Amino acid sequence: MIESIFQEMHRDPSCSARTGLLSLPHGNVQTPAFMPVGTNATVKAVEPRDLESMGFSLILANTYHLFLRPGPEVISKAGGLHGFSGWQKNFLTDSGGFQIFSLPQFRKILDEGVRFKSHIDGSSHILTPENVVDIQTAFNSDIQMALDICAPWGESENKAYRATMLTYDWAKRAKTQWLSQRESGYQGYLFGIVQGNFFRELRKMSVEQIASLDLPGIAIGGLSIGEPKEAYIEYLNFTAALLPSDKPRYLMGIGTPDYIIEAVRNGIDIFDCVYPTRTARNGLLFTSKGQITIKKAMYKKDFEPIDPDCSCRVCKTYTRAYLHHLFRNNEILYSMLASQHNLHFMADFASKIRQAIQADSFESFARGFLDTYNAGMEAQE
Ligand SMILES: [Zn+2]
Structure with missing residues (x-):
C-alpha cells in the first residue's frame, strides 16, 4: 500500500477545478501550482532564495541534461539536487524521455529502453525504466517520473499504440525499481505518465493501465506538443475526466495563461513550462x-x-x-x-x-x- 500524498481541499461547483495540498519530502505544495523549470538544476538567472520568496515550493529539473552533465555521481555526492543547488524545497525531475525523443536522429527505441547519443559529445548511452529510477534516486528527487514514450503529433495509430503499450510496460518496471529503492530508504515518489497520442481509445486504455499501477501521482503526457489548440482542449477534457480524483494530476509542459486556465478547469493540479523564463x-x-x-x-x-x-x-x-x-x-x-x-x-x-x-x-x-x-x-x- 502506497501512502496518499494528495488531499483535495475544495472543488469549484461549476467545473472540475480544485484546490489541494500535495505533501512531499521537502514541504507541502498548495495546488494548483505552477512549477518553474530549472533544466540544469538552476532556474535560469534566478537564485533559489528568490524563488522561495516568490512562494514556489516545487521546481522541475531535467534528468537528460543532468545525467549527461555533471552526472548522477556528482549530484549524489553533493547530497542530491538539494545539496548541490541550494534549493531546499521540492524537486520534480522528468524521466529524460521527452528530450531524447526530440533528438530523433540520435536515438533508437528498444523494448529494453532507449539508446541515444549525447548531444554534447556524441557518446552512446541507454536509458531504461530501471536506470532512470536509479538516476532520479541518486538526484534525491521528491517526485520522479517513469520513463515513457511521447509519440509526436500526427503519429499513426499503430505507432501510437506501440508507444502506449511500451509506456505501460516501462511504468510497471519503473514501479518495481522504485519500490526497491524505497526499501533502501529513498523517500521520493514516482508518477506514471498517461500517453495515447490523439486517439481516444488509446488515451482511455493508457489511463486504465497507468491508474491500475496505483502510483502516488499521475501525469498527462503527449499534449501541447504542436497540435492545434482545439485538439489540446479536446484531448485534455477527454483524458482528465478519466483520471482518478484521489491522486495529484500533473499536466506536462504547459505554461501560457490560456492553456493553464483550461488545465485547471479540468482538475489539473500541477504544471510546468519554460515559457515564462524563456520569453x-x-x-x-x-x-x-x-x-x-x-x-x-x-x-x-x-x-x-x-x-x-x-x-x-x-x-x-x-x-x-x-x-x-x-x-x-x-x-x-x-x-x-x-x-x-x-x-x-x-x-x-x-x-x-x-x-x-x-x-x-x-x-x-x-x-x-x-x-x-x-x-x-x-x-x-
Ligand atoms: Zn513585477
Missing part, C-alpha cells in the same frame, strides 16, 4: 493587461514599472525604460530582472486561481483574467 530572456514581459515586448521604442522613455499592478521587487524598483535599456545592451541584469518578474507573475496567477476556486468563482475569474489579458495583447499589436 523573459527573449524580451517578453507578462502584465495583467497582456505581454509587452520591451525592446520596442515606445518603452525608451516609459518610466512606469513593467506592470503597475505587480507587487514584485522588480516592479517596485525599476522602470520599463531601464529594462528596455538593459535589454538593448544585452546586460546580464536584464535576464535576472525579467525572469524574476515573469515568475512572480506566474506565482501570483496561480495564487489568484486558488483563491477563485476557494470562493467558487473560478469561471468568472478565468473570463475576467483572459478578457483583460487578451485585450491588452491586441492593443500591443
Whole structure:
C-alpha cells in the first residue's frame, strides 16, 4: 500500500477545478501550482532564495541534461539536487524521455529502453525504466517520473499504440525499481505518465493501465506538443475526466495563461513550462493587461514599472525604460530582472486561481483574467 500524498481541499461547483495540498519530502505544495523549470538544476538567472520568496515550493529539473552533465555521481555526492543547488524545497525531475525523443536522429527505441547519443559529445548511452529510477534516486528527487514514450503529433495509430503499450510496460518496471529503492530508504515518489497520442481509445486504455499501477501521482503526457489548440482542449477534457480524483494530476509542459486556465478547469493540479523564463530572456514581459515586448521604442522613455499592478521587487524598483535599456545592451541584469518578474507573475496567477476556486468563482475569474489579458495583447499589436 502506497501512502496518499494528495488531499483535495475544495472543488469549484461549476467545473472540475480544485484546490489541494500535495505533501512531499521537502514541504507541502498548495495546488494548483505552477512549477518553474530549472533544466540544469538552476532556474535560469534566478537564485533559489528568490524563488522561495516568490512562494514556489516545487521546481522541475531535467534528468537528460543532468545525467549527461555533471552526472548522477556528482549530484549524489553533493547530497542530491538539494545539496548541490541550494534549493531546499521540492524537486520534480522528468524521466529524460521527452528530450531524447526530440533528438530523433540520435536515438533508437528498444523494448529494453532507449539508446541515444549525447548531444554534447556524441557518446552512446541507454536509458531504461530501471536506470532512470536509479538516476532520479541518486538526484534525491521528491517526485520522479517513469520513463515513457511521447509519440509526436500526427503519429499513426499503430505507432501510437506501440508507444502506449511500451509506456505501460516501462511504468510497471519503473514501479518495481522504485519500490526497491524505497526499501533502501529513498523517500521520493514516482508518477506514471498517461500517453495515447490523439486517439481516444488509446488515451482511455493508457489511463486504465497507468491508474491500475496505483502510483502516488499521475501525469498527462503527449499534449501541447504542436497540435492545434482545439485538439489540446479536446484531448485534455477527454483524458482528465478519466483520471482518478484521489491522486495529484500533473499536466506536462504547459505554461501560457490560456492553456493553464483550461488545465485547471479540468482538475489539473500541477504544471510546468519554460515559457515564462524563456520569453523573459527573449524580451517578453507578462502584465495583467497582456505581454509587452520591451525592446520596442515606445518603452525608451516609459518610466512606469513593467506592470503597475505587480507587487514584485522588480516592479517596485525599476522602470520599463531601464529594462528596455538593459535589454538593448544585452546586460546580464536584464535576464535576472525579467525572469524574476515573469515568475512572480506566474506565482501570483496561480495564487489568484486558488483563491477563485476557494470562493467558487473560478469561471468568472478565468473570463475576467483572459478578457483583460487578451485585450491588452491586441492593443500591443
Ligand atoms: Zn513585477
